Amino acid sequence: MIRQYEDLILRxxxxxxxxxxxxxxxxxGDEHMSNAKLIAKENGVLSGLDLFKETFSLVDARxxxxxxxxxxDLVEKGDIIAEISGPTKRxxxxxxxxxxxxxxxxxxxxxxxEYVLAVEGLNAKIVDTRKTAPxxxxxxxxxxxxxxxxxxxxxxxxxxxxxxxxxxAAGGIWVAIGRVKSSVPHTIKIxxxxxxxxxxxxxxxxxxxxxxxxxxxxxxxxxxxMIARGRVVLEASGNMSLDKVREVAETGVDLISVGxxxxxxxxxxxxxxxx
Numbered sequence: 615m616i617r618q619y620e621d622l623i624l625r626x627x628x629x630x631x632x633x634x635x636x637x638x639x640x641x642x643g644d645e646h647m648s649n650a651k652l653i654a655k656e657n658g659v660l661s662g663l664d665l666f667k668e669t670f671s672l673v674d675a676r677x678x679x680x681x682x683x684x685x686x687d688l689v690e691k692g693d694i695i696a697e698i699s700g701p702t703k704r705x706x707x708x709x710x711x712x713x714x715x716x717x718x719x720x721x722x723x724x725x726x727x728e729y730v731l732a733v734e735g736l737n738a739k740i741v742d743t744r745k746t747a748p749x750x751x752x753x754x755x756x757x758x759x760x761x762x763x764x765x766x767x768x769x770x771x772x773x774x775x776x777x778x779x780x781x782x783a784a785g786g787i788w789v790a791i792g793r794v795k796s797s798v799p800h801t802i803k804i805x806x807x808x809x810x811x812x813x814x815x816x817x818x819x820x821x822x823x824x825x826x827x828x829x830x831x832x833x834x835x836x837x838x839x840m841i842a843r844g845r846v847v848l849e850a851s852g853n854m855s856l857d858k859v860r861e862v863a864e865t866g867v868d869l870i871s872v873g874x875x876x877x878x879x880x881x882x883x884x885x886x887x888x889x
Contacts, residue, residue: 626711638703648702654689655883661760662719669712674704719757720882726761738863741766745877754876776806791820839866
């Protein structure tokens, strides 16, 4: 798993120190050693510990990280998540980048778990979107899985999703689905976004496999479920919040996509304290 993230970590480290650490370089000699602890300052779901460890390791093999938790574990305020030891200035060089990864990922995993718990016992699955930070999609989507959610398509090459702009540019739902069906292999499912029940009926008749219900009221979504009668997978989308996600799930939709999982991340409050 770490190998696929190595380039990302190295780019982040280069971003943080283009040439020299203007502070630590002249404060500490090469043999000055330190110990530190990674401490949870609030409750949450831990994600990204492997990236945290690898960041320190890539900076200097003498940096040793001993973790006391695993991916997906619940941590509570005050928990010591890990202990780090190594050359002081090399630890300080890795500190911010390592924290950025683990705090962001843990924040995503924590919020995802809240959404998953909110629909517990119902059919609907919580899925993410492509509304991720540029260059960080790998870790954003890993964090969603850690929190108990599922990944929607990873990129534009992962599947067909005909959205409103595609429909308008193509000339309508029938035309858009027809063109795609005539070109893609039979193994590829076709998803299309609709805004009305009339468009839903048109999409089903045209041969869609999955229909995204965009910004529909819960009452309209209930009608959509009755119309679909299991003929297509239904995905609810648009301005989802924790306050309304269970009500949406109770309509009987199959998937609920939540852009906020990754586009409005609140980092989990974790702190690295030197001893």
